[in-house]
Amino acid sequence: MKNKSWTLLFAILFSTVAHAQHTEKIDTATFSKIKKEGLNHSKVMEILSMLTDVYGPRLTNSPGHKKAADYAKSTLESWGLQNAAIDVWDEPFGRGWQLKKFNLQTQEPSVLQLISHPKAWSPGIKGTVATEAVYLEAKTEADLEKYKGKLKGKLVLLSAPVAVKPGFKPDATRLNDSLLLKMADATLDNNSDGGFFFRRPNANMLQQMKLSYAKWQLCEKEGVVAVLEASPGSRLEDGTIMVSAATIPYPPDVPFDKRKRAQSADAPKILPQIVVADEHYNRLVRLIQKGIPVKMELTLETEFTPAANGFNVIAEIPGTDLKDEVVMIGAHLDSWHSGTGATDNAAGSAVMMEAMRLLKSVGVSPRRTIRIGLWGGEEQGLIGSRNYVKRTFGERLDKMRPYDSIRLKPAAERFSVYFNMDNGTGKYRGIYLQGNEAAGPIFRNWFKPFNKMGASTITLENTGGTDHQSFDAIGLPGFQFIQDPIEYGNRTHHTSMDVYDKAIEDDLKHNAVITASFAWQAANREGLVPRK
Numbered sequence: 001m002k003n004k005s006w007t008l009l010f011a012i013l014f015s016t017v018a019h020a021q022h023t024e025k026i027d028t029a030t031f032s033k034i035k036k037e038g039l040n041h042s043k044v045m046e047i048l049s050m051l052t053d054v055y056g057p058r059l060t061n062s063p064g065h066k067k068a069a070d071y072a073k074s075t076l077e078s079w080g081l082q083n084a085a086i087d088v089w090d091e092p093f094g095r096g097w098q099l100k101k102f103n104l105q106t107q108e109p110s111v112l113q114l115i116s117h118p119k120a121w122s123p124g125i126k127g128t129v130a131t132e133a134v135y136l137e138a139k140t141e142a143d144l145e146k147y148k149g150k151l152k153g154k155l156v157l158l159s160a161p162v163a164v165k166p167g168f169k170p171d172a173t174r175l176n177d178s179l180l181l182k183m184a185d186a187t188l189d190n191n192s193d194g195g196f197f198f199r200r201p202n203a204n205m206l207q208q209m210k211l212s213y214a215k216w217q218l219c220e221k222e223g224v225v226a227v228l229e230a231s232p233g234s235r236l237e238d239g240t241i242m243v244s245a246a247t248i249p250y251p252p253d254v255p256f257d258k259r260k261r262a263q264s265a266d267a268p269k270i271l272p273q274i275v276v277a278d279e280h281y282n283r284l285v286r287l288i289q290k291g292i293p294v295k296m297e298l299t300l301e302t303e304f305t306p307a308a309n310g311f312n313v314i315a316e317i318p319g320t321d322l323k324d325e326v327v328m329i330g331a332h333l334d335s336w337h338s339g340t341g342a343t344d345n346a347a348g349s350a351v352m353m354e355a356m357r358l359l360k361s362v363g364v365s366p367r368r369t370i371r372i373g374l375w376g377g378e379e380q381g382l383i384g385s386r387n388y389v390k391r392t393f394g395e396r397l398d399k400m401r402p403y404d405s406i407r408l409k410p411a412a413e414r415f416s417v418y419f420n421m422d423n424g425t426g427k428y429r430g431i432y433l434q435g436n437e438a439a440g441p442i443f444r445n446w447f448k449p450f451n452k453m454g455a456s457t458i459t460l461e462n463t464g465g466t467d468h469q470s471f472d473a474i475g476l477p478g479f480q481f482i483q484d485p486i487e488y489g490n491r492t493h494h495t496s497m498d499v500y501d502k503a504i505e506d507d508l509k510h511n512a513v514i515t516a517s518f519a520w521q522a523a524n525r526e527g528l529v530p531r532k
Contacts, residue, residue, distance in 0.1 A: 024441070024442050024445040024446075024525070025525075026445060026446065026448065026449065026521070027520065027521060027524065028449060030362060030364055030517075030520055031449050031517045031520075033362040033364075034358050034359070034362055034513055034516045034517050034520070035449075035513050035517075037358055037361050037362060038354070038358050038509055038512050038513035038516065039509055039513065041361075042354065042505075042508075042509045042512065043354055043357060044350050044351060044354040044505070044508045044509055044512050045350075045503070045505050045508065047075070047349075047350040047353050047354060048342065048346055048347065048350040048500060048503055048508070049500055050071055050075075051068055051071070051072075051333075051341075051346040051349060051350060052340035052341060052342045052346050052499065052500045053340065053500055054071075055067045055068035055071055056068070056335065056339070056340030056341050056342070056346065057335050057336065057337040057338075057339065057340050057341050058333060058334050058335045058341050058346075059096070059097060059098070059120055059334065059335065059336065059337045060093060060096075060263070060310060060334040060376050060377045060379065060380060060383075061093050061094065061095070061096035061097075061263070061305070061308060061310055061376070062096045062097055062098050062305070062337075063096065063098055063305065064098065065096075065333070065334055065376065066096075068333060069086055069311060069313050069333060069374070069376075070086075072313045072333065072349070072353065072374055073085070073086060073313050073315065075353065076313075076315040076353065076356060076372065077315070079356065079357050079360050079361075080360050081315040081316060081317060081356060081360065081372075082315070082316060082317070082318055083314070083315060083316050083318075084313075084314070084315035085313075085314050085315070086311050086312075086313060087311060087312040087313065087314045087373075087388060088309050088310075088311045089309045089310045089311060089312075089376075089377075089383070089384065089387040089388075090309070090387065090391060091309060091310075091387060092265070092307060092308065092309050092310075093263065093307075093308065093309060093310035093376075093377055093380075093383065094261065094263030094264045094265055094267075094307050095121065095263050095264075095265060095267075095304045095305060095306065095307045096304065096305035096306075096308070097120055097121045097263070097302060097303070097304055097305070098302070098303050098305075098337075099118060099301075099302055099303075099337065100124075100301040100302060100303050101299055101300070101301035102117070102118060102299060102300055102301070103128075103297070103298070103299040104116045104274060104276075104296065104297075104298050104299075104300075105296065105297055106133075106284070106294060106295065106296050106297075107130065107295045107296060107297055108293060108294065108295040109287065109292055109293075109294070112280065112283075114276055114277070114280045115239045115241060115276070115277035115279075115280055115496075116228075116241065116274050116275060116276040116277065116280070117241060117243045117274065117275055117337075117338040117496060118243075118272065118273065118274050118275075118300060118302065119243055119244065119245060119246040119247070119262075119273040119274070119275060120243070120244065120245045120246060120262065120263075120336065120337050121245055121246045121262035121263050121267075121304075122246045122262075122270075122272050122273045122274070122300075122302060123269075123270065123271075123272050123302060124272065124300045124301045124302040125225060125226065125272055125298065125299075125300045125301075127299070128297060128298065128299045129153075129225050129297070129298050129299075130295065130296070130297045131153055131154055131155055131225055131295070131296060131298075132154055132155070132293060132294065132295055132296070133154065133155045133156075133157060133228070133284055133288065133294040133295075133296050134147070134150070134151060134154045134155070134156050134157065134288070135156075135157040135284070135285050135288040135289065136151075136156050136157060136158055136215055136218075136219070137289075138211065138215065139211075140211065141210065141211055141214045144214060144215065144218050147218065147222075148218070148222070149222075150222075151218070151219065151222035151223070151224050152222050152223045152224070153223065153224070153225055154224050154225060155224065155225055155226055155227075155228055155296050155298065156219050156224045156226075156227050156228065157228050157229075157281070157284060157285060157288070158215055158216075158219070158227045158228065158229050159229040159230045159281075160230070161230060161278075161281060161282040161285045161286075162230045162231070162278040162281070162282065164237050164278050164279055164282065165237075167237060167238075171487040171490055171491045172486045172487040172491075173484075173485055173486070173487075174426070174484040174485070174486070175429050175482070175484050175485070180429060180430070180457045180482075183430070183457055183459035183461055183482070184430075184457050184458060184459055186459050186460050186461045187460060188435055188437070188460055201252065206252055209252040210251075210252055212249075213249050213250065213251055213252065216247070216249035216271075217249065219271060220249075220271060224271060225272070225298065226271060226272035226273065226274055226298060226300065227271050227272070227273050227274070228274050228275075228276050228281070228284075229273070229274070229275055229276070229281075230275075230276060230278050230281040230282070231243075231275050231276065231277055231278050231281070232275075236278065236490075236491075236495060237278065237279070238279075239277045239279065239280075240277070240491060240495050240496055240497045241275050241276070241277050241278075241338060241495060241496045242275070242338075242493075242494050242495050242496075243275045243336060243337065243338040243494070243495075243496065244336055244379075244494060245261070245262045245263070245380075246262040246270055246273045247262075247270070247273060248260055248261070248262060248267060248268060248270055249270075261380070263307075263380070264307075265307035272300055274298075274300070275338075310376045310377045310383060310384055310387070311376050311384070312333075312373055312374060312375050312376055312384045312385070312387075312388055313333060313372075313373070313374040314371065314372070314373055314374075314388075315356070315371070315372050316369050316370060316371040316372065317356065317359055317360065317365075317366060317369065317370045317371075318369050319365075319366050319367050319368040319369040319370070319523065320365050320366070320367050321367055322367040322368045323367075323368070323369050324369075324414050325367075325368040325369065325414045325415070325416055325528065326368060326369050326370075326371055326411070326414060326415050326416060327366075327368050327369070327370050327371070327416045327417055327418075327519055327522040327523045328370075328371045328372070328373055328415075328417070328418040328419070328471075329352050329355060329356075329370070329371075329372055329373075329418070329419045329420075329515055329519050330352055330372060330373035330374065330375060330385070330418065330419075330420055330467060331345050331347075331348025331349045331351065331352045331374060331375070331420060331421050331422055331467070332345045332348065332349070332374070332375040332376070332377075332378030332379070332384065332385070332422060332466070332467055333345070333346075333349050333374040333375060333376060334375070334376045334377060334378055334379055334384075335379070335498070336379060336494050336498070338495065338496040338498075339492070339495060339496050339497060339498030339499050340498065340499050340500065341498055342425075342492070342498050342499050342500050342501075342502055342503050343424040343425045343486075343488055343492040343493070343498050343502055343503065344422070344424065344488075344492065344493055344494065344498055345378070345421075345422045347421070347424065347425045347503055347508060348420070348421035348422045349374050350508065351421050351508055351511045351512045351515060352372050352374065352421065352515065353372070353374075354508075354512040354516075355372075355512045355513075355515040355516035355519060356370070356372050356516075358512060358513070358516040359516050359519065359520060364520075366519075366520060366523035366524055367523055367524045368416060368522070368523040368524070369523075370519050370520075370523050373385065373388060373467075375388070375467050378422075378466065378467055382466070382467055382469060382470050384467075385467035385470035385471075386470045386473075388470075389470045389471055389473075389474060389476075392409070392411055393408065393409055393411050393412040393415055393471075393474060393476060394406060394407050394408035394409045394412050394474050395407055395474060396473050396474050406474050406475055408474065408475075412474070412476060415476050415528070416477070416522055416523075416528040416529050417476075417477040417478075417479070417522050417528075417529035418468060418471045418476065418477065418478040418479070419468075419479055419481070419515060419518055419519065420466060420467050420468040420478065420479065420480045420481075421480070421481055421483070421511060421515065422465075422466035422467065422480065423463075423466075423480070423481075423483040423485075423488060424483060424485065424486055424487075424488030424492065424493070425486055425488070425492075425502060425503045425504045425507055425508060426483040426484030426485055426486040426488065426504070426507055427453075427454065427455070427483065427484055427504075427506070427507035427510040427511060428450075428455045428481040428482065428483060428510065428511050428514050429454060429455055429456075429457050429481075429482045429483065429484060430447065430455060430456060430457025430458055430459065430481070430482040431443055431447075431457075431458060431459075431479050431480070431481050431482060432459055432461055432462060432463045432479060432480050432481075432482060433458060433459060433460050433461070433479070434462050434463075434468070434472050434477075434478065434479060434532075435460055435462060435532060436477060436479075436530070436531070436532045437460065438530035438531075438532075439477060439479075439529055439530055440458050440460070442525075442529065442530075443458055443518075444456075444458050446517070446518055446521050447514075449517070450513075450514055450517075453510060455510075455514060457482055459482065463480050466480060468480045475531060475532065476531070477529045477530070477531055481511070481514070481515075483511075484507070486502075486504065486507075487502065
């Protein structure tokens with residue numbers, strides 16, 4: 001009886017997939033119009049420049065983020081989209097923050113303008129301070145004793161130097177055929193969930209965490225002017241730095257969900273914190289280890305804005321006979337702050353906005369409503385998209401695997417699909433199915449008009465760390481496109497070099513055309529996109 005049941009199940013699944021593959025019709029006429037407009041009259045780089053050169057960076061809830069959201073809303077409205085709104089979350093995010101004035105340089109033994117940037121939500125200092133730098137070198141907590149009484153009013157180098165070597169590999173790469181084939185051959189059996197996981201710290205890791213906390217405590221008690229750290233990750237060289245949120249020190253045994261975040265309205269007082277390029281940081285360490293005094297000068301003025309709820313930007317092209325059913329496209333609008341957030345993720349936001357413009361420009365009306373979401377708070381944990389999904393479609397009630405407790409709202413029954421872009425400037429090469437086998441044949445057909453443009457790979461693999469997961473988490477079809485890496489992972493992601501000049505115009509045009517075509521096809525097919 002069991003074997004017969006499985007045989008029947010596989011027969012039904014095979015029949016369903018085969019039927020979808022056979023009956024899926026492609027609107028080549030509209031695809032052609034979208035392609036012509038998108039490749040010959042694109043506005044994507046103009047949008048990107050506004051989001052980066054004018055309104056970047058866009059740290060969540062910062063003045064730049066709010067101005068960018070207002071620009072996006074008004075621009076979408078100017079193209080004829082309806083129900084455009086600043087979509088305010090129903091939960092607080094915290095304080096906004098922006099850098100007003102900053103300078104860090106050495107005065108002795110010679111003058112050097114340091115490549116550096118303050119962490120987000122770092123406090124500032126009053127005026128300009130000239131003082132000496134101290135390298136807090138310690139392998140154990142006992143080693144910290146020698147620094148007591150010697151740090152007040154100093155700039156402290158907290159982290160160890162970072163090994164920097166010449167790079168013999170190119171920064172920018174594209175996905176080759178063998179890797180794309182490997183992705184296409186992935187199965188559910190060898191596929192990971194694409195999410196984040198945390199290792200339980202071993203004894204050595206725990207010791208290092210305790211030592212780090214002891215260093216922070218000593219700096220606070222001693223009253224140092226500011227803490228300097230090397231840019232994290234040895235992949236970042238040639239003066240590129242990675243900067244994120246300021247550290248609030250906690251003992252290792254405090255659970256992460258019990259810790260305040262730097263943007264929290266009730267965050268504790270912390271020290272000013274600055275990230276320095278590895279090459280410059282290493283030089284400071286070497287000088288101090290040689291016994292040569294390093295005298296420095298710091299100016300740091302920051303501004304906090306009042307704590308408030310976060311927000312997204314929402315707009316739509318209303319459907320016709322199936323207007324209550326929804327297709328969504330989106331990307332996150334917020335960014336980190338040392339660059340202007342071009343590849344992460346003004347590129348995605350510009351592509352999604354351009355896709356909506358393309359759909360309006362070809363003068364056709366979709367059956368289903370096509371909606372755009374530009375999310376806030378992605379960099380702090382997908383907060384904006386998760387909040388929107390919870391308010392609109394439903395939520396997952398359990399906090400741990402097997403994740404089988406989901407409460408959906410009526411709107412979820414009328415939801416078709418969400419497409420996301422958030423992996424840099426690289427062009428689409430295919431799509432991650434997130435384990436949704438039934439969607440594979442459908443997307444394979446939709447990609448056919450773009451196969452000669454290099455987009456054809458369908459993989460069962462999951463990918464994580466961005467807003468499609470908010471939809472996928474409650475069982476709604478949510479997908480991220482496969483993109484060429486270019487130099488996203490080793491040069492622009494969360495760095496000072498995440499700027500307009502790193503975007504590739506032809507790739508972004510390509511992406512906008514495919515996004516618009518997929519949204520159009522999903523909005524007009526006979527049924528909703530199938531679920532897992």
